[in-house]
Structure formats: C-alpha cells, structure tokens
Amino acid sequence: MAVTIEELYRNYGILADAKDNLSQHKDAYQVILDGVKGGPKEKRLAAQFIPKFFSSFPELADAAINAQLDLCEDEDVSIRRQAIKELPRFATGENILRVADILTQLLQTEDTAEFNQVNTALVSIFKSDAKGTLGGLFSQILQGEDVVRERAIKFLSLKIKTLPEDVMTKEVEDFVFAETKKVLEDVTGEEFVLLMRVVSGLRILQTVSGRQQLVELVVEQAFLEQALNPADPDTVDRLLQCTRQALPLFSKNVHSTRFVTYFCEHVLPNLSKLTTPVADLDIQLEVLKLLAEMSPYCGDMEKLESNLNMLFTKLVEYMPLPPDEAENGENAVSEEPKLQFSYVECLLFGFHQLGKKLPDFLLDKVEAEQLKDFKIRLQYFARGLQVYIRQLRVALQGKTGDSLKTDENKIKVVALKITNNINVLIKDLFHNPPSYKSTVTLSWKPVQKMEAAAAAAYSDGVSTIKKQLPVLPRRDARQIYNPPSGKYSATIGTYETRGGFRGGRGRGFGTRGNRSRGRIY
Numbered sequence: 474m475a476v477t478i479e480e481l482y483r484n485y486g487i488l489a490d491a492k493d494n495l496s497q498h499k500d501a502y503q504v505i506l507d508g509v510k511g512g513p514k515e516k517r518l519a520a521q522f523i524p525k526f527f528s529s530f531p532e533l534a535d536a537a538i539n540a541q542l543d544l545c546e547d548e549d550v551s552i553r554r555q556a557i558k559e560l561p562r563f564a565t566g567e568n569i570l571r572v573a574d575i576l577t578q579l580l581q582t583e584d585t586a587e588f589n590q591v592n593t594a595l596v597s598i599f600k601s602d603a604k605g606t607l608g609g610l611f612s613q614i615l616q617g618e619d620v621v622r623e624r625a626i627k628f629l630s631l632k633i634k635t636l637p638e639d640v641m642t643k644e645v646e647d648f649v650f651a652e653t654k655k656v657l658e659d660v661t662g663e664e665f666v667l668l669m670r671v672v673s674g675l676r677i678l679q680t681v682s683g684r685q686q687l688v689e690l691v692v693e694q695a696f697l698e699q700a701l702n703p704a705d706p707d708t709v710d711r712l713l714q715c716t717r718q719a720l721p722l723f724s725k726n727v728h729s730t731r732f733v734t735y736f737c738e739h740v741l742p743n744l745s746k747l748t749t750p751v752a753d754l755d756i757q758l759e760v761l762k763l764l765a766e767m768s769p770y771c772g773d774m775e776k777l778e779s780n781l782n783m784l785f786t787k788l789v790e791y792m793p794l795p796p797d798e799a800e801n802g803e804n805a806v807s808e809e810p811k812l813q814f815s816y817v818e819c820l821l822f823g824f825h826q827l828g829k830k831l832p833d834f835l836l837d838k839v840e841a842e843q844l845k846d847f848k849i850r851l852q853y854f855a856r857g858l859q860v861y862i863r864q865l866r867v868a869l870q871g872k873t874g875d876s877l878k879t880d881e882n883k884i885k886v887v888a889l890k891i892t893n894n895i896n897v898l899i900k901d902l903f904h905n906p907p908s909y910k911s912t913v914t915l916s917w918k919p920v921q922k923m924e925a926a927a928a929a930a931y932s933d934g935v936s937t938i939k940k941q942l943p944v945l946p947r948r949d950a951r952q953i954y955n956p957p958s959g960k961y962s963a964t965i966g967t968y969e970t971r972g973g974f975r976g977g978r979g980r981g982f983g984t985r986g987n988r989s990r991g992r993i994y
C-alpha cells in the first residue's frame with residue numbers, strides 16, 4: 474500500500490521530535506523513503522523530508538540516495554527540480570563523489586530551469602568539497618555519454634574560473650591539471666579549446682614553467698612531429714586551432730620556436746595548397762597572421778638560415794616586379810600587378826623578427842642578382858604604398874568619432890595601419906646594411922582606438938617614405954604608377970575559434986562515438 478500524505482507528516486513529526494534519539498526511529502525514516510512510490514504530492518514531500526534526516530541514518534544512506542535519485546528522474550519536472558535542489562544535502566563524506574557524479578549526469582536535461590538547478594547544485598557542492606566534486610565531473614567526462622561529457626566540460630570552462638582561492642587550492646588545481654591531461658588524450662577540437670581555457674586559468678600554471686607545460690600540451694595535440702598534409706582540411710584546422718591556443722602562452726621566456734619552425738618548414742612551402750573546413754576563411758592569410766604573431770617569441774633555431782630563406786622566398790612571391798615598358802617608354806602592361814598588402818605585412822614582419830637573429834642574411838646569404846631583384850621589388854612596392862597611403866589619408870581626412878565607425882571607414886583605417894607597417898619595415902631593409910631595429914604593432918592587434926590609429930597614420934605618412942627610397946635605375950624610375958587593387962582583409966581583427974575536428978579519435982582530436990542514454994547511477 475502506498476504511503477499517504479498523513480503518514481508522511483506523522484512520521485516526519487516523530488523524527489522531528491526525537492532530537493537526540495533519532496537513530497532509534499529507523500522505521501519512521503523508512504516510511505519517508507517509501508514516499509517516493511506515492512503520488513505527486515507524496516513525492517514532493519519525500520523530496521524535502523529525505524535529505525533533512527539523511528545524516529542520522531548512515532545505514533540507510535544508499536537507500537536514501539537511491540530514493541532521491543528516483544525523484545530526480547521523475548516524469549514531473551517540478552518534482553525533479555525539487556529533488557535536484559535538495560541533492561547537495563547528501564554530499565557529505567564519502568557520498569560527495571557519487572552526488573557529484575549524479576549531478577553531472579543530470580546536466581543532460583533539456584529543461585532550462587532544471588539545467589540551471591543542476592548547475593546551482595554543482596556549484597554548491599563545489600564550495601564544500603571541490604576535489605570530490607571534480608572527481609565526479611571528471612569521471613563522467615572520461616566515461617560518460619557524449620552529451621554529459623560535453624556539458625560537463627562546458628561547466629568546468631565557465632564555472633571553475635569563478636571559484637575563490639579558498640576553494641581552488643593548490644591541491645585542487647593540481648588535481649584539475651592531472652585529470653585534464655587524461656582527458657586530452659582523446660578529445661574533439663571544441664573540447665580541446667574548452668579544456669585549454671580551464672587549465673590556462675589555473676594559478677599554479679601562471680609561472681614560466683607552468684606556461685611551458687601548457688605549451689607542451691598543445692604541442693602534443695598539434696602533431697608537430699608529422700609532416701603536414703595540406704589537402705586534408707581537418708589536419709590544417711587542427712594545426713591552426715593548436716597554434717591559436719599556444720599563442721597567448723608565448724613570451725620572451727616561453728618560446729614559439731617549434732611552431733615557427735614547423736610553419737617555415739611545412740606550412741609555407743604548401744601555402745597555396747592549404748585547405749580548410751571553415752567557409753569563407755582566407756586560410757593563407759590566417760596562417761601568415763599566426764606566423765607573424767608567433768615570430769617575436771622565437772628562440773634559437775637550428776635551421777635559421779633555411780627558414781629565413783623560406784620567408785624570403787615567400788615574400789618575393791608577393792612583391793611583384795614593375796610591369797614592362799613599351800618601346801616608347803609608356804606603360805604597356807595590360808593588367809596592373811595586385812599588391813597583397815595583408816600578406817606582405819605578415820611576411821615582412823616575420824622576416825624582420827627572424828632577421829634580427831641573422832642580420833647579415835640579405836648581404837651574405839642571398840646572391841647578388843637575387844638581392845638586386847628583391848630591392849627593385851621593394852622599391853616598386855614602396856612607391857605603390859606612397860600612392861595608396863595618400864589616397865587613404867585623403868579619404869579619412871577630418872573623420873572622427875562615429876564617422877570612423879562605418880564599415881567602409883573601418884576597412885580604410887585598417888588598410889592605413891597595414892600600409893604604414895609595411896612602410897616602416899621596408900625602410901629598415903633599405904638601410905645598408907639592412908636594419909631590424911624598428912618596432913611596429915601588427916595591424917589587427919587591438920592596441921589603439923580607431924581614431925588614435927588614424928591620427929598616428931597621418932603623422933607617419935608619406936613624407937617619411939620618400940626620404941628613404943633610393944634612386945631607381947632610369948627604366949624603373951620612369952614607371953607611371955597606377956594605384957593597385959590592394960588586398961587586405963575586412964575581418965583582419967579577429968580569429969575564428971571553432972571546434973569539431975572530424976575523423977577518428979585515436980590520440981588527440983577526432984569525433985567521439987555516440988552512446989545511448991542509460992539510467993543515472
């Protein structure tokens with residue numbers, strides 16, 4: 474016979490009045506446990522009464538947790554929410570791991586209010602026993618169903634950074650790092666990004682050695698020991714995602730050498746062959762931007778000369794020769810060269826950074842004819858910059874505030890930044906011997922407000938470039954220059970962070986197999 478409301482209240486009264494003699498009323502508590510077999514009203518009462526006296530009957534602990542768990546899986550969402558709300562009261566002693574495991578599994582709910590209740594409950598037990606709660610979370614991340622794993626990882630990435638130091642002790646952070654390394658042995662791209670967000674915020678990893686450990690984690694995922702297959706979009710995407718995760722970790726003490734070396738040896742030679750699963754992504758520009766950002770943090774490099782030579786070769790590819798003249802001296806070219814400013818900014822910057830390590834490269838390692846050819850290309854490019862910078866300055870003249878925030882003017886401001894960066898870097902190369910002393914901020918780096926960037930560009934305009942240009946031989950000096958259709962990216966200020974590598978999941982990124990949903994334990 475099902476337990477009635479009256480019986481539940483009567484036995485509740487017995488237990489409430491028992492005070493120090495609670496343990497002698499095991500039968501009364503069993504009646505309350507049996508309330509989970511009743512109707513909706515009985516279940517709601519049981520959801521409240523069971524946790525209230527839970528600690529007084531350790532011999533019935535398993536039965537009590539199982540009874541509350543039945544309510545957490547009830548068809549009535551209001552009963553489920555009430556039962557979930559009370560679950561943290563069971564999270565004591567040895568039970569913390571099981572309660573955390575149960576709550577983690579409950580993250581799979583599709584009911585928003587219920588999902589929020591589970592999140593609140595998890596945060597609550599986190600504050601009472603962080604390591605035990607993490608044990609339950611990581612247990613499901615490593616062994617649970619895909620939807621539970623996904624939501625548990627997202628929970629960690631969002632909540633762990635909000636917990637105070639007295640909760641996230643060194644012991645707890647060590648546990649997080651150790652467990653995360655286990656998970657990283659088999660992850661999807663999105664999971665990798667979220668887990669790196671988790672460990673990157675740990676205080677124990679804010680030291681130089683800690684950052685180096687994080688870089689090592691990324692290196693393992695990037696497969697830098699393998700040759701790149703440019704025709705496999707997921708392989709390319711993996712490399713880009715790993716590089717993006719490593720980039721914030723690099724510093725003067727944590728070097729980017731392995732990544733820069735890999736880009737020079739495997740990526741640049743295949744630049745035109747690269748493929749990507751991301752729609753509308755200029756994969757070549759994305760790669761060059763990453764290389765440029767990493768290059769200031771490159772340490773000693775075994776094959777510095779060959780890597781510099783690869784950068785030099787690619788730079789030459791994007792710096793066209795002046796068009797040929799007709800016999801009458803007029804420009805007879807049918808199609809003007811396209812100057813790809815965004816590409817050249819990245820390549821020049823990378824060449825400039827590595828060139829500091831071998832400043833005599835151009836004079837000692839490049840053949841005389843090659844060097845002569847390079848200087849002609851530089852001059853032609855520099856003269857194109859003069860015209861283009863002048864046009865951009867005129868277009869932006871007098872514009873401030875909201876007028877600079879239109880899409881068209883945003884692009885022009887970025888273009889002006891790009892061209893002025895190239896101007897500064899080219900001037901260094903015109904020195905004899907070439908200099909690598911100038912400093913520029915890459916155009917997509919958000920270091921200045923738009924108005925300030927425009928103002929700086931005006932003050933660093935065309936006049937400086939004119940002073941640095943050497944005199945061209947007569948044939949090239951007479952070229953009539955037509956402004957090129959320069960290439961720069963309207964979305965240059967952002968990287969797209971995405972997840973979801975496809976393919977098998979052996980070690981590293983892949984796609985996890987689906988599991989059917991089973992009962993929560």
